[in-house]
Amino acid sequence: MTDGTGAETPFIELDGVRKVFQVRRKAGRLRRTKHEVRAVDGISFTVGRGEMVGYIGPNGAGKSTTVKMLTGILVPSAGRIRVAGIDPSRERTGLARRMGVVFGQRTTLWWDLPLRDSYELVRRMYRVPYDTYRKNLDRCVELLDLGPLLAAPVRQLSLGQRMRGDIAAALLHDPEVLYLDEPTIGLDVISKARVRDFLREVNASLDTTVLLTTHDLTDIEQLCRRVMVIDHGRLVYDGGLAGLHEVGESERTLVVDLAREMAPIEGVPGARTVKVEGPRQWLAFPASQSAAPVVAAVAERWPLVDLSVREPDIEDVIARMYTGRAE
Amino acid sequence: MAESFGRAALVRHGVRAYLLIVAMWVRSTLTYRASFVIMAVGNAAGSGLEFVTILLMFSHIDTLGGFGLPEVALLCGSSATALGLADLLLGNVERLGSRVRDGTLDILLVRPAPVYVQVAADRFALRRVGRLAQAMVVLGWALTRVQVDWTPGRVVLVAAMLLSGAAIFGAIFTLGAAFQFWAQDAAQVQNSFTYGGNAMLQYPPSVFAKDLVRGATFVVPLAFVNWLPALRLMGRDDPLGLPGWVDFMGPVVAAVMCGGAALAWRAGLRGYRSTGS
């Protein structure tokens, strides 16, 4: 029935969804004024079963609010949401058995309990058959390297360990959909890579639908064929990642440390110097272009000590989308 | 019929989830046995000191507000038992405010168990058996000393008093927690009614101003926790001169309070889910 792209059998459906908050602000000593904040302002999209979609946008754009509505934590102010045909805000606990949620900033595990006890509790609370539990746990322990951590209380885990532990907990009950809110925030490079590999594997082998919000474009590049961009509560882009770069004409940055302070680097094809600070210089070049020729050109003519390449960050891409569209 | 069947299943499901979480915490508490024993003893000593204060008072006097030591001990033990039971089983709901503040309430909302059950059971504090045990010792001592002509009806009265007392305190804990959906730093307010109420119920109502007793009967019906049933048991009149049948209304009052608390909790949770804060 599903073929992976599955647009004809939407698993997640949003139609004209809004979420309006009443915010009270202090105006003077005692007076308070009420005003409305439209955190999500009329969003519609569908996600097919087994799709893995990136959901990105600047801080405060409405990403987390959307996830909270999809998981049934928040009730939408208007519009219609269906996940697996169910209205999340009305049948929250029923849907809870069929979804997994990972919040990057807060753990869903029991803070003072050993990881193993947290999993045991998940098994019983979600009524996971023992064989399924054993199979899923073994697989998570192996792929996420959790073995040495099982006996440790969650509060003693590092951020990267805890995140791996959280992701495993979210998958023990074979959820049909997995929501990840900033799953790689604050993680080191190795932890990020491990988490990404694992998510790719889960999505591919179990056909789990995945929606992930992130700040890190590398997450999207490595995991998602489809990306949605939200800004000021509205969907401003829905399509492939390559298309996003095109629309945004995003740039990567080459940061070079020279042997000494020098005049801004000039004459490197496709790149321009955007910032100089002592011996360190920043060169911008299109994200679609390989870094190799730029590095080679600089190394050939300047005394290069060290260098690094920075990926475009999401704020940049979105800012450029706007300027691009305005022109 | 189908409706009520669904409700029963829901309750069963909630109780099961509660027991699961509690069992996990009890196991985890007992792995640090020495620390648990110290905390339980500390908990018992905490409420024990209140009774020691009363003993110190009675080292100077024979009656307080017209009540002798065994009678005051009966009030003390019954109120503390009811509070101890409610505190042990539901006391942790007072942490709701900090859960709203740090956002961990959201996590409870994505799990397949009622939020209330999870808040009440999380970090289940087994050490609170200390208070309960201390209270039951005082109550047991008092019951052997007060002049009561024991009949099956009076035994039932005592049992009903303790259970509805615990339910009334539990309802107050819940109302306090529901209030924290709006005022997250106000956890202390409910202490005025639970711990403060307990401090008051330890003494005979004749000690207090009539208006305070009226408030504790009609506004926050603490008088039904132990004052009214215990006065009936000891064959004494209540200072407000209420009709005799009122003394037996504890279970009804408890049921009404629990219903009100459930509504307040639902309203609070609904508000949270529409505002997110």
Added chain:
Amino acid sequence: MGLYAAVARGGFRRYATYRTATAAGVFTNTVFGFIIAYTYQALWAERPRLGGYDQAQALTFVWVGQALLATVALAIGGGLDELQERIRNGDIAVDLHRPADLQLWWLAADLGRAGFQLLGRGVVPMAVGALAFDLALPADPALWAAFLVSVVLAVTVGFALRYLVALTAFWLLDSAGVAVLSGLAAMFFSGMLLPLRAFPGGFGEVARLLPWASALQVPADVLLGRYEGAAVLGALAFQAGWAAALLTVGRLVQSAATRKVVVQGG
């Protein structure tokens, strides 16, 4: 000196931001004040002049107790939870290398906290108590001045005790038990549950010599004019003596702890 004044101001301001919590605390203190006041009324009606107090003085004792409960922070961590947490997670090693003195730093912060609690949590219950009951509040400004000095010393003794409790975290994995037991001792032996002068016989005599008496019994007696003339100075000296002794012990324990940290390398 300027540094510690700034730390104290920071302590004051920090607690000033918890407005709802302060209001809730005032409410709770007031409710407890009423309940205890009525029980004392009944007790003193049975036994007039118990402990040498008349009824108005006994009621004043109740409300002074409620006003000072948060200020001297007997039952709760009173801001030193954070110190304990820093010891537990090892951040204390950083603090020990700062140029500021660890004990003075926390004492300054605690005095700032107490200053806010006295104003924010003390004044209203006291005023409500004075409106609802006949209290024996003195008219003599000198007595009020002596009371204030006594409160500062009470806070210092309370701090010194809690500081010692917090330092146990260097040796005990779980020092919550010590904190609970020390809090209970403080509640009972400060006179918060019953004035120490109403404790029977020799037990009462001994209780009045313990450090916890400095936290409530002595300040209340100062305000109630139980000390005549120079005896006030004696009472203040009693508090100051305990403060000095406990702070010194705290200092010795602290240096032992510091050596331990240095040896273990943090």
